[in-house]
Amino acid sequence: MVLKIEHLVGGYSQIPVLKDINFEVHEGELVGLIGLNGAGKSTTINHIIGLLTPQKGRITIDGKTVYQDSDAYKKQIAYIPELPVLYPELTLKEHINLTIMAYRLDAARAWQRSTELLKTFRLANKLDWFPDNFSKGMKQKVMIVCAFLTDAKLYIIDEPFLGLDPLATDDLLKLINDRKSHGAAVLMSTHVLDTAEKYCDRFILLHSGKIQTQGDLASLRKQNPTLGQSLTDIYLGLAREGESHD
Amino acid sequence: MTDLWKKRQRAHFLEMLKYLRYVLNDHFVIALMFLVGGLGYGYSNFLKGFKTTSWWAGPVTILCLVVILQIGNLATLLKKADPVFLLPREHDMHAYLKQARVHSAIFSACVEIVGIAVLFPFMAIAFHLSGWQILGFGITVVILKFGQLSMALNQLYQNQVFLWWQRLVMDWILPILWMIMGIYLNVWIAIGLSIVQSLIEVLRENSQWQQRSLSWNLAVNVEEQRMLRIYRFFNLFTDVPNVHGTVHRRKYLDRLLTMVDRHSKNPYVYLFSRALMRSTIYSGLYFRLTILGMVLLIFVPNMYLSLFLQILFIYLISFQLLPLLVNYNENVFTHLYPIKNAIKNAGFNWLVSRLLVGTVILFALVVGIANTSIVQAGLSFVLGVIEVWLLVKLYFPSRIKKMNS
Structure with missing residues (x-):
């Protein structure tokens, strides 16, 4: 296992944006981080790369937090920000x-x-x-x-597809696949659900700072049998559900 | 619209105040006091030895007065978004801009009066003028400034581009003529003629603007450039967001960079050396202050004053290079690199101490040549190196701590 997030509570100020986030990203796995604008995707990423300090909980890469050995922790990460x-x-x-x-x-x-x-x-x-x-x-x-x-052992990629031409998008996905096959873990946030559905091994659906659901496509379908077959359908259904709850 | 102006003015004032706090930090105030004291002392010595028959007193005074006149610009405080949000209120913008003109005139007048006050003793001795007469020259400058600002306001409206020679005539040649008449004939003539010139500008602007539309983009650009100049100044003292200067490739410096790379494998030396050489902010600052210091050292014969100036300039350069250390703090990658902060600080010290020693060597050379004294050059070199050592070992760590917190 590479990345492990346990009971993460955090954000930019005293008022937490993230409320008890738990997930893992394993070796050779591409995990999609999906959520509406403001759901907490970038905040989660900023916590993982060590820009923000968790108010509660811990984040480990190969069992070590950034506070135990900052250099060793950071050496494992490659990051592609949303805006270059x-x-x-x-x-x-x-x-x-x-x-x-x-x-x-x-x-x-x-x-x-x-x-x-x-x-x-x-x-x-x-x-x-x-x-x-x-x-x-x-x-x-x-x-x-x-x-x-x-x-890097862990790739953190924040919405990589916007602005990339189709050829580059395809090349990037091939690169990710290649690194996966060499044992790297990849966490990718995106709004491009068609691509995510095709390439991601698992999905984490964030809503208002909480994980609404997580798992591979088959398990998402099983958990939400009424919403539809594609990731887009399931996600739209869950998002509307989440909005009406708020 | 006048409400908008008042709001903007207040916000602007608070912003300037915020940055002035950084500028007027304790170290700089002390340096400034010494500088003002030294210059004042030199000025008074100069006045004591001044002969009233000197032929150049007139031209120098007139030039000073006209240079003082150029202080201050039209501050419109327009923002980038204004063309989008205020477009429907374009007609009312004239009232806003008129407020801006009055405010700019008052602000410029304050600074100009200080300039005249500095010139006061010299004018009194050189031309045996009374206080009232010198005040008359102050009034002339203030009146001319109002005309200048009206011209600047007029230019913000379309189809009114003043050519360079028109500006030259209005801003420099005519004022020089009025000042000549004022100095050699009577100050009342200067006041009268400047009133006529400014009145023409005010009336011209007043009669023309209704038929023309505002050049929004030009007005916003002019204001942005003006603010950028102010921010650049503040950026010498503290980190001002959105001031990055411009970057030039400067391929001819690549050889120097290769040399730096050979001597240091520190990633931050790699980064900072490139910022120093290619960004106009840092390279400009270093070269401007080094060259200014060298020029001053040529003309200062007194050994103690020259050593003092040297120490002051080395300090000023080091002090103003410090923001480079936090220049990349907004770049997320500098936080992701598996590099300790200590290595970053060490890289910064490594590079800046070499740059400062470079300045020390140049200063020592100038001092040695200007005074044809190897001893003085040696003294200046040794003192400079000690200062750099003290700065890097004692002063930087405390400043760096402050900046990082």
Whole structure:
């Protein structure tokens, strides 16, 4: 098991956004984190990557919290944010170099990997440019390259598909599959339910800071027999149900 | 609309106050007191030795007066969203902008009066002017400023672009003429002529705006640029959101960066060195202060004053480079890297101490050449290196702690 969240209560202020969140992401597994705007997806992610401190509960990667060994914890994570975050003063090549230095990767191997990734995402001829001036989609590709050149065990991917062209979306999914087969765990938040249904092994449905339900598609269907067959149908039904409860 | 202006003005005032608190921190106030004291002392010495027959007194005074006139801009406090939300009230915007003009005029006048006050003793000695007559020049400047602001307001409306030479004539040449007449003939002439010039500007604006529509985008851009200049100044002292300057590739510095990379494997040295060399904020700050310091050192013959200036400039540079340390705090990845904060601080110190020693060497060279004294150059170098060492070892840690909390 890689990521384990137990009884997480947290948020940005004293008033908790997340109320008792429990889930796990195992090796070789892609888990979809799904919920409405403001359900707590990004807050959950910010807790996992160590930006926020839990008010209660604990988050472990391979049994260790960020407080036990911050460096060892952070070394396991590769993160792709929803909105690309870049250094305005660094070229694409320097972004890769910095990532290599920050994660203390073997430069030759990491660059070999990067070259392949850059070719896949058609960035190979832009090494000397400032990515800060790229379009949203291309910036997103830079984020993907920097995340996938590390040896992370846990990939945290926040809504990766918006702004990506169809070819890049397909390539990203292939990359995720490849890393899964090498034993990595992936947690991905998304609104693109068709893609999630096709690729995710399990789903966690968040609503108002609580887990409404979780499991693979078959178990979701079993739990909610009246709502429909596809993830979209089940999710829409649950979301409307949740809204009327509030 | 006047309510809107009042609200905006209040918010603006509070914002400026907030940032001024950072600017006027204890260290800087002390440095400033020394600087003002030193300059005041130099000024009074200069006045004592001043001969009233000097031919250049007139031109210098006139130039100073006209430079003082350029202080202050039209502050409209317009926001980016205004063209969307206030478009239906465009006609009423003129009342708002007129308020902005009055406010800008008052603010500029306050600063200009201070400038005139500084010039006061010199004018009194050089031209045997009375206090009232010098006040007359102050009034001339304030009146001319109102005309200038009216011209700036007029320009915010469409189809009214003043060409560069028109601005040159109105802002510089005519005022210089009035000041010449004021100094060599009578101050009343300067006051009278400046009233005529400003009245023309006010009436022109007043009669034209109704037939034209407001250039929203231009007005917002002008205001944004003005605010950016203010923020950039504050950014020297504290972290101001949304001020990032511009980034230039500066390929010719790549060789220097390769050298840095060879000597340090610290990821933050890699990051900071690039920010320092490519972002206009940091590179500009370092070079501006270093060059200004060098120029001052050429002209300061007194050894103690020169050493003091040197120490002050090294301190100012170091102090203003400090925000670089937190420059990337908003970038989520700097929190995700498996790197301890101590390594980041060490990288920052490594880089900044080398930059400061570079300045020390340049200062020592200038001092040595200007005074043709190897001893003084050596003294300045040793003192500078000690200062850098003290700054990095004692001053930075406490500031860094403050900034990180």
